[in-house]
Amino acid sequence: MQRTSSRTTRHDAPGSGSGEELQRSRREESLPKQLWRNVREDDVLNQAAGLAYFAFLSLPPAFLVLFALTGFFGGAETAEWITLQLTALLPDETATLVDGFVQNVVYEQAPGPFSIGLLLAIWAASNVFMAISRALNTAYQIEDPRPWVKQRAIAAGVMFLFIVLFLSGSAVLIAGPQIADALDLYGVAGAAWTVAQWILPVALIVAAIWMAYYFLPARDQKRSNREILIGAAAAAAVWLAASIAFRFYIANFGNYNETYGFVGAVIVLLLWLYITGFVILMGGELAAELEARARN
DSSP, X not given: OOOSSGGGGTTSOXXXXXXXXXXXXXXXXXXXXXXXXHHHHTTHHHHHHHHHHHHHHHHHHHHHHHHHHGGGTTTHHHHHHHHHHHHHHSOHHHHHHHHHHIIIIIHHHOOOTTSHHHHHHHHHHHHHHHHHHHHHHHHTTOOOOSOHXXXXXXXXXXXXXXXXXXXXXXXXXXXXXXXXXXXXXXXHHXXXXXXXXXXXXXXXXHHHHHHHHHHSSSSOOGGGHHHHHHHHHHHHHHHHHHHHHHHHHHHHTOOHHHHHTTHHHHHHHHHHHHHHHHHHHHHHHHHHHHHHHHXX
């Protein structure tokens, strides 16, 4: 994919006159302004909508398999704990939707953990990371030469690690006091955990996003560790702030249930997924732009 803007030739040889002019233009333009230009040119707003769509479709099979697997790890108590963590992360309307799905579908019709439901969940969830991969390739202006099977395998691998890191960070953030009680952390250890329970979740979420930025693009990211770390940290910070702001808005101003009834919960969930997708893709665009500026 080629552009007519200054990003089109960011990998041009420094000796070309037009390339030097474009590089000078990039250095003179502020980072926020150039970043927003990149977002518009890469159609990030629409790509985030596609990401939200794939994420929404992946939730039912993912929940089915997730709760089916609790049979190996604590049974009903583990399932109830997972439900609590999921609903605590989401706005009230969406939490009600998720809780209703779990109660009415998962507990009554949960498939075996190694059934077709598992394959469906992996396929549906990996579509999310395939979409992120395509968006990051667009941000870096590269075509993906990897075979489709390899792309899907990388997406599935990143998906599993991303979910583990992301849910671990969320669980520590929500259940920090309960973890301290379970581990009998008191005194100095308790004080250290009080600090760590705020730092560790952010670090895990940053690590999850960094991993996506590192492995999903069809390029060697070894020389871009600094830029993708900055992009991941910025995405994590903005996502946390945006999620808190979105919850506050929904709780105080967005009466979606009164306006749309039951469908309001679906709308809220899609909006939250859209915000999440947009922030993740924005972090990728930031990493790509920082690299382009560092090399010009």
